[in-house]
Amino acid sequence: MAAMNPATLALRARYERVRAQTAALAAPLSEADAQVQSMPDASPTKWHLAHTTWFFETFVLERAEPGFAPHHPAFRVLFNSYYQGVGEQHPRPQRGLVTRPGLAEVLAYRRAVDDRLAGLLARDVDEEVLSLLELGLQHEQQHQELILTDLKHLLGCNPLDPVYRPAVAAPAGSASPLGWCEFDGGRVAIGHDGHGFAFDNEGPRHDILLQPYALADRLVTQGEWLAFIEAGGYTDPRWWLAAGWDWRRAQGIDAPLYWRRDGSCWSVFTLHGRIALGTDVPVVHVSYYEADAYARWRAAHDGLPCRLPTEAEWEHAAQRDEVDGIAAGHFVESGVLQPKAAPPPKGEPRQLFGDAWEWTASAYLPYPGYRPWAGAVGEYNGKFMVNQMVLRGGSCATPRDHIRASYRNFFPADARWQFSGVRLARDL
Amino acid sequence: MAAMNPATLALRARYERVRAQTAALAAPLSEADAQVQSMPDASPTKWHLAHTTWFFETFVLERAEPGFAPHHPAFRVLFNSYYQGVGEQHPRPQRGLVTRPGLAEVLAYRRAVDDRLAGLLARDVDEEVLSLLELGLQHEQQHQELILTDLKHLLGCNPLDPVYRPAVAAPAGSASPLGWCEFDGGRVAIGHDGHGFAFDNEGPRHDILLQPYALADRLVTQGEWLAFIEAGGYTDPRWWLAAGWDWRRAQGIDAPLYWRRDGSCWSVFTLHGRIALGTDVPVVHVSYYEADAYARWRAAHDGLPCRLPTEAEWEHAAQRDEVDGIAAGHFVESGVLQPKAAPPPKGEPRQLFGDAWEWTASAYLPYPGYRPWAGAVGEYNGKFMVNQMVLRGGSCATPRDHIRASYRNFFPADARWQFSGVRLARDL
């Protein structure tokens, strides 16, 4: 009997690990917690559990399983997110209305698909199937982060400030004064080089020109953000993009999402409950509009024309920080579902990976020569390339082995429910 | 040892019965079913379970229990519907976002308040407390109906057409041709006469003048409504109030709520699942706009100037139908959660009580000399007396001992998620 392909074996093990991690994230939830959709942009945990399963069923099983039959014919529509090539979709804002199938049925759906995939992977499968399986796992890891951010939004709507998971003691840290790390720029290459997995939007790798620049050596902290608030930063139109100013006024925004002031005392809602605002930890849950306004205010305040970095500046710096494609930082595995204070200065940018997604000054657009994947998975990234800004680096809710220097996340300029923070940059 | 007041004893027994009935309605539901709010006008079952309990806690225990302390301080806001006199309210459209307290905690809240009320009622209590207790029970019965209609709306949003409760076999009936019952009118009294419980909006009893009129001897059926659809009734502005026409076009309305056409075949979603459209059963889930348009079309179609009845016309007729204050009809206790075909003609209006709430041509306004109850319960009815139409008679989702000839229900002209149907009237 022939030995199995090690790639298949490795992927099988990884499949089990990733799927188990998703289940572990949902474990502390009641059926009600897993059911509710708190806004159109967010989805219920139950939906995430089902949709990630649908992805494997549709893009792997349907292609590779002999005699494929769907687990439930209605699930094809119910748990399709946005793949027009696969057919109709249940309307996104109504995901939370589907109370049946219940959580138990969705978990049974997960098990059934897991079993069928195990059957499929008992034999070697071809490269394309392995690729799609890997894509399914990367996809599931993205939804792991969304489970946490969507759930945080839901619990954050509850006046009782419920706790998702008790806090793990975080080593107390204190943020050093902001330092700057300089880069020469010049002709540099960005984009994924084709070794290992990457989303289609990360390529092709290509050369660009960078002018000399500096990056702040850590993320902006909550304490620094408080200074912006106290200086009237939210009410002075000078710092704001016109669209940001209109957004801020229409929505009554005067602090990051989840911040609350009681008298002179600020607190922050986290997945570990409501806690006093820590001044040394990175600020998160700010929109691009706020991040950009902060940079303008800070430039005027410090007399140093700082700004947000471009995605190319960020990636060029982060390439140095990646060792054998492994990014170090504070990720979801730590159990601390909030950013942490930066480690001691090391003469290099800290916190590039993990802690907080970093808003860049770059719009989310295709790289030169970009081609979406073939087939329905080609809808994964390309069709969102308008009216979104790029974020880089992953966050405290990102799985460690999911992030890369070339990884491009993207959200509209007003999105705040992700762990989105700020790193400053400047021209040299 | 003195014997207890029989009124207290009777109310105690009734309390147990009504509360148990609410729990029985919620029994078939998953925690997810009980959690979700499908539109701002509807509330989650869990919220109904808690709010009815809050009502007893706030208006009975807080007034009468020595050393009263709230079950949970946050519940005062969380489960207050709209009583400004009691304080702040959690925003209505966000009731479905509160996943914690969970269903088990809400059921524990119910049991705790039940226990405390049992303690209170172990001794005689004064008249005012008895009154408020009775009000609490009437209030809970109203919410029993809302549990069913709100839940129907939620399940009706689910493309899988889930079943709330399997159908109970209903005796097959067939609707006789529409007959007319004549009334002389003249000076008649309407409004509650003060014997037994009534809401404040049912009084004072007062005389009015009625011109001679006739009422249809049964409700309009689904088959008759189908003729209206097939005659193009929904697309001819001649039959519609201007506001109704605008509403119909903006919402794309072309049939009652829960009706669906597949090819030439109509089906209806019910709490017993989706079933084929029965032509002999009363139409329900129509708005006032539709009811009014139907009457105009029917008048032109039949050459008989029919219309909707006024609430006084309806009540005058229904007074004869009430025997010792007991209304006969098809109510929630039957287990059939859809209207049934009318019983055989009897020379009197049939289906006045039960089956379907009947839209009247009367706006919901105070009777001459109306005074709201004193205190926060004065907000129960009076503050809604604008932009609503009166409905009469109860439905298949109403508890039998909750309805009266003088009972005034009210909804906006575009509401469709109640069991609202149509009885025709005409001048003589």
Place this chain on the structure above:
Amino acid sequence: MAAMNPATLALRARYERVRAQTAALAAPLSEADAQVQSMPDASPTKWHLAHTTWFFETFVLERAEPGFAPHHPAFRVLFNSYYQGVGEQHPRPQRGLVTRPGLAEVLAYRRAVDDRLAGLLARDVDEEVLSLLELGLQHEQQHQELILTDLKHLLGCNPLDPVYRPAVAAPAGSASPLGWCEFDGGRVAIGHDGHGFAFDNEGPRHDILLQPYALADRLVTQGEWLAFIEAGGYTDPRWWLAAGWDWRRAQGIDAPLYWRRDGSCWSVFTLHGRIALGTDVPVVHVSYYEADAYARWRAAHDGLPCRLPTEAEWEHAAQRDEVDGIAAGHFVESGVLQPKAAPPPKGEPRQLFGDAWEWTASAYLPYPGYRPWAGAVGEYNGKFMVNQMVLRGGSCATPRDHIRASYRNFFPADARWQFSGVRLARDL
């Protein structure tokens, strides 16, 4: 040659007078003033000029003129307000976008139709044509008032507070303390008796029962309203209908329309420009919600359970005030386009006619036995009988010979741009 029918002759003279009055109202306007629509509920003066002409063209000329041909084929759609029976309508919110035909062309349209009607009326015409002609004149008088209120809204949006017409010196008046006039009630008749013109919604005349009641002997003044504001009336939910409270908060309402506070000083925008708030003149430009809240607050404040009158109570009182069908009061002919302080007390209700339309507690519904007119003019009133409240008595912008005791005006509960004011009533 036979003498002409005196009715025709009288109507011909009246036609000229009414049409000239419309033109006079538009005379002070620039083409821009006459063009702009400041909100969907309002219409441009140019549109009013054209629509009233369209009415005569469509309902009189088209029926009676031999060889009728339309003045301009597009006008049939462009200047049809809401008559589905006549055909399509240009969308109401886009009336202000039609800059061509220009004002001169619309005035030419008026003259052309006037000439053709003069031709028609050079000979006797039948009763039906005379009726429709009279309806056209009554219709035009309604639009004369709308010209003023719509224009006031437009000019009121202009930060420069433009003057429509310089103020005519008004005799200074001072409001006496509020007195009460008592009425026995009993079986009384309301509705138009068929002598002279009336709209279809004023009939049939019918008996109703009234309980004994009193009416305030004058309108509520701006000074009294100021006391309501200063007592916090706008921010205390006790006084407000639930829908009114929601409306108030969503719209940020804290004073009547056109009121403005600069420091401690209140001013009011009028068609004569912005003027200091006079405490003795009647308050206008309040919604039904505000009128109702005021009455509840006043009842609590005075310890006298006052309320708004029903339309029947109002009409019964006003019948005594009409002499030979002629109502006395402060109307548009005075040139003072604001209400005036009440004349000295006379033991009868003052200001029943003119000054301000009085919100009643009655929903706008058909009288018993109501039949709309036949044909497309049947859409005039009947199709608006839902979600509106009745106002009575005319205002300072109403033509004197347009108002009657039986006249029923109607607007939604949140409308404020009419000259709508408040008279109190109470039970005896």
Place this chain on the structure above:
Amino acid sequence: MAAMNPATLALRARYERVRAQTAALAAPLSEADAQVQSMPDASPTKWHLAHTTWFFETFVLERAEPGFAPHHPAFRVLFNSYYQGVGEQHPRPQRGLVTRPGLAEVLAYRRAVDDRLAGLLARDVDEEVLSLLELGLQHEQQHQELILTDLKHLLGCNPLDPVYRPAVAAPAGSASPLGWCEFDGGRVAIGHDGHGFAFDNEGPRHDILLQPYALADRLVTQGEWLAFIEAGGYTDPRWWLAAGWDWRRAQGIDAPLYWRRDGSCWSVFTLHGRIALGTDVPVVHVSYYEADAYARWRAAHDGLPCRLPTEAEWEHAAQRDEVDGIAAGHFVESGVLQPKAAPPPKGEPRQLFGDAWEWTASAYLPYPGYRPWAGAVGEYNGKFMVNQMVLRGGSCATPRDHIRASYRNFFPADARWQFSGVRLARDL
């Protein structure tokens, strides 16, 4: 007496010419045409006339005129577009409500400011004032184009299809088959080089890397667009960005703005009235979403992976087309206010300048090292750098001496009321 600075003399002459051209554009309008605002994004011609004057008053006279006093104190707010640094602004969507000052007063305002500027320029003024004056003229030229596009939108809302200006006979042209012009790319410089006027957003000039590419040698024609419509391009989600698809469905978009189908016959509304659709002239009034969808469809249809060009690709090509900074093309001076068929092929891209603004695939973002101008004029461009796409090349409504290869126009992805068209590009 010293001779005057030739720069001042030249600018004085240019000032007169530009201002006269604005007046000429407004000359065919009635006061009503000049008054109305047809949507929040558009402004009344009267407002454009006043705002451009306000710009000179605020940024030139207020700075340089001895003893400056404002023409009218209220105009500072009324005609300020968005300069927070200057103070409050009248709300943009309400510009059309200001009927007073009337058109005559605004024209008088123009003359008064012209006279005062003539006084100022009778003597030499310093460089900064000359700069701001030039900026004011460039600004006025931008508003000249907006006058035409905003007016087209207004007239296009009129069912009578009014003519702004009779058509000038256009030489009949016919579009050749689409050809491609190739470019090597490499390290190239884009951005303005500092000679002559440029907006701040055009600099700094900087090097970038371009991969080899080709540009279509003419604009996409209406005939080619019709093929897209007839192939079902508007109803196939494969071609659309997700946001574009949602926009298309929500707005019911199925053809470019101003296109209308009557049976099988297409017509187009133009400033010369409604005309039959010409297949050889460039398509205009398409959104970025449509332009992008067209390119995807065309790529699939032709089997050639074409796309929209980046702004750098466009500018690099256009630099060759500019002779001594002068762009040749079909501009507003021709009197033909619609694009024209391309001239015969010449082996170079035709129609780069004029005819239609060309949507690029580039988001509107700052160039590396960008600094906004100092002071309130710094709000001119920088604060709009989010959620907009860049357009290049000017249109048939652009003044000839206003456009440059480095000129960056920008609009949101859903804007259609500008003369926006499509040029294709592809990788080599």
